[in-house]
Amino acid sequence: MKALYLSALFLLSTSLFSVHSYADDSNLDYSVQEVTTGIFYHQGVHQDPNEQNIGAIANVGFIIGERCVAVIDSGGSYREGTLLRQAIKEQTDLPVCYVINTHVHPDHTFGNAAFNNDQPEYIGHEKLPAAMQARQEYFGRVFEDILGAAYDGTEFIAPSRTVTTAQPITIDLGNRPITLTAYTTSHTDHDLTVFDNNSKTFWTGDLLFIDRTPVIDGSINGWINISMQFQSMDFNIVIPGHGPATDNWQQGLADQLRYLSVIRDEVRVIIADLGTIEEASAQVGLQEQDQWELFDNYHRRNITASFVELEWE
Amino acid sequence: MFNRIFNFIIVSLALSFFSISAQAETPTEPLWPTLKEIYFEGKAIREDANDLLVIEAPIRAEDAAIVPISVKSLVTQTADKYIKNIHIIIDNNPEPYSANFSLSPDLGLIDISTRMRVDQYTYVRAVAEMNDGSLHMVSRFVKASGGCSAPAGKDAAAALARLGKMQIRMRKPTVGEPVQAQVIVSHPNYNGLQFDQKSRRYIEAHYVKNITISYNEKALINVDTGISVSEDPSIRFTFTPAASGVLKADIKDSKEQTFSLQKNI
Numbered sequence: 001m002k003a004l005y006l007s008a009l010f011l012l013s014t015s016l017f018s019v020h021s022y023a024d025d026s027n028l029d030y031s032v033q034e035v036t037t038g039i040f041y042h043q044g045v046h047q048d049p050n051e052q053n054i055g056a057i058a059n060v061g062f063i064i065g066e067r068c069v070a071v072i073d074s075g076g077s078y079r080e081g082t083l084l085r086q087a088i089k090e091q092t093d094l095p096v097c098y099v100i101n102t103h104v105h106p107d108h109t110f111g112n113a114a115f116n117n118d119q120p121e122y123i124g125h126e127k128l129p130a131a132m133q134a135r136q137e138y139f140g141r142v143f144e145d146i147l148g149a150a151y152d153g154t155e156f157i158a159p160s161r162t163v164t165t166a167q168p169i170t171i172d173l174g175n176r177p178i179t180l181t182a183y184t185t186s187h188t189d190h191d192l193t194v195f196d197n198n199s200k201t202f203w204t205g206d207l208l209f210i211d212r213t214p215v216i217d218g219s220i221n222g223w224i225n226i227s228m229q230f231q232s233m234d235f236n237i238v239i240p241g242h243g244p245a246t247d248n249w250q251q252g253l254a255d256q257l258r259y260l261s262v263i264r265d266e267v268r269v270i271i272a273d274l275g276t277i278e279e280a281s282a283q284v285g286l287q288e289q290d291q292w293e294l295f296d297n298y299h300r301r302n303i304t305a306s307f308v309e310l311e312w313e
Numbered sequence: 314m315f316n317r318i319f320n321f322i323i324v325s326l327a328l329s330f331f332s333i334s335a336q337a338e339t340p341t342e343p344l345w346p347t348l349k350e351i352y353f354e355g356k357a358i359r360e361d362a363n364d365l366l367v368i369e370a371p372i373r374a375e376d377a378a379i380v381p382i383s384v385k386s387l388v389t390q391t392a393d394k395y396i397k398n399i400h401i402i403i404d405n406n407p408e409p410y411s412a413n414f415s416l417s418p419d420l421g422l423i424d425i426s427t428r429m430r431v432d433q434y435t436y437v438r439a440v441a442e443m444n445d446g447s448l449h450m451v452s453r454f455v456k457a458s459g460g461c462s463a464p465a466g467k468d469a470a471a472a473l474a475r476l477g478k479m480q481i482r483m484r485k486p487t488v489g490e491p492v493q494a495q496v497i498v499s500h501p502n503y504n505g506l507q508f509d510q511k512s513r514r515y516i517e518a519h520y521v522k523n524i525t526i527s528y529n530e531k532a533l534i535n536v537d538t539g540i541s542v543s544e545d546p547s548i549r550f551t552f553t554p555a556a557s558g559v560l561k562a563d564i565k566d567s568k569e570q571t572f573s574l575q576k577n578i
């Protein structure tokens with residue numbers, strides 16, 4: 001009797017498990033929104049990547065010209081990349097001629113292989129290839145585990161064309177010139193932005209976080225400087241790396257600058273007083289807690305990263 | 314104490330053998346029994362030596378590239394009975410044997426900290442070796458960081474540009490009073506595991522291998538460091554200057570480059 005009960009339980013649990021994984025495949029509601037004519041994006045969820053959300057945590061999307069399509073960030077897994085490719089197909093039959101990666105992080109690059117059939121030109125910052133090589137072994141090992149089936153098919157595809165820092169390039173999608181700019185160290189040491197000249201829409205990559213806690217993987221000083229430069233720019237709509245696309249982007253920039261400045265100011269005081277990373281982690285920036293999603297997951301990390309940078313001022 | 318290169322080869326062989334044999338059963342099989350045999354040659358280690366030492370590490374590695382780890386002794390060093398060495402082992406790092414601090418009995422209480430790379434769930438261990446040769450261990454479990462935090466450096470160009478730049482940071486000391494000091498050296502600490510796309514070669518390992526901190530030409534702390542140590546190695550410690558004098562830090566890296574800095578007290 002007991003054996004029967006156990007085997008029934010086993011069958012039940014395995015069938016539940018398979019239903020569950022099928023559900024992941026067929027019922028995933030993956031949609032894109034049109035920001036302005038010919039510019040679409042999928043807004044990532046404010047969660048850490050996992051098998052259920054298929055790593056779709058960042059904003060990814062595309063710009064349609066008269067000749068072809070440029071993809072801007074390819075998704076957080078091969079699975080998300082394929083869904084994004086499908087979403088493009090629903091809008092246009094034009095080919096994808098460019099896949100642009102704003103930086104190396106998995107939520108922005110892991111969908112690259114889903115566009116291999118289009119034989120696009122992959123474009124990124126001149127330091128993206130090195131950044132990818134340095135992280136590839138680690139990202140592969142960790143994300144294969146956390147993304148499960150969504151990871152299957154994921155490849156690390158480095159750019160075949162790179163953009164030099166402070167030497168923007170403009171590429172044409174057919175009556176639709178877009179300008180790609182590479183920056184000095186900021187969110188990472190290889191951030192790239194995309195500007196659609198016709199509509200004045202600006203894709204920041206992770207140089208702007210709205211609502212979600214910004215993550216420093218480059219330089220707090222560099223990021224503050226570039227955020228301030230953006231304040232004087234003329235954009236109609238901004239698509240941040242995380243959070244909603246908005247015409248009220250000045251508010252998003254102001255919030256991000258406030259957060260980064262609070263960390264910098266308070267960490268500097270602790271360093272000047274010969275304090276430690278542990279002390280800074282326990283004290284700095286707690287007043288920002290209610291302003292940001294996933295604060296507990298990323299805030300102490302930001303303090304650690306800032307501390308070791310500001311120690312050398 | 315150990316020949317590092319020989320040691321590294323043995324450990325790599327042992328680990329690769331171990332991971333093959335362990336994969337069939339459970340990948341989470343603890344490495345410590347194997348590491349213990351390799352590093353301490355079968356000597357008895359008293360575990361949970363919480364009456365002698367305290368190890369502090371964050372519960373979760375917030376940034377995989379920079380995990381602060383500190384070790385404090387609860388028993389004052391005396392000429393008769395003192396902690397001669399503290400070995401830091403990070404079980405699941407590519408090279409688990411991470412640092413060997415040789416400590417002077419003049420330090421009084423031991424209070425040292427450093428920063429390590431920790432990119433997966435692991436035990437971090439401090440093994441104190443007393444002057445009588447006995448071994449005493451404390452350990453902490455550290456969870457891996459989530460998401461996009463990789464053990465790679467954030468800005469390799471910036472780290473290389475200021476290679477060898479050093480700081481000795483401390484409050485104004487008083488003779489006879491314990492004072493906390495920090496030695497930091499700017500160094501990319503390449504671990505030899507990173508591939509350079511442009512040259513199609515692995516970036517040669519280039520890391521700080523020894524830090525010696527002395528007061529009036531007498532060594533207080535002599536640390537052999539490995540590739541687990543974070544970029545820009547940092548050693549924080551407490552000492553009591555018995556008279557005014559010169560605090561000096563000497564750094565040697567794996568390419569035999571040397572850097573030094575001193576401070577008058």
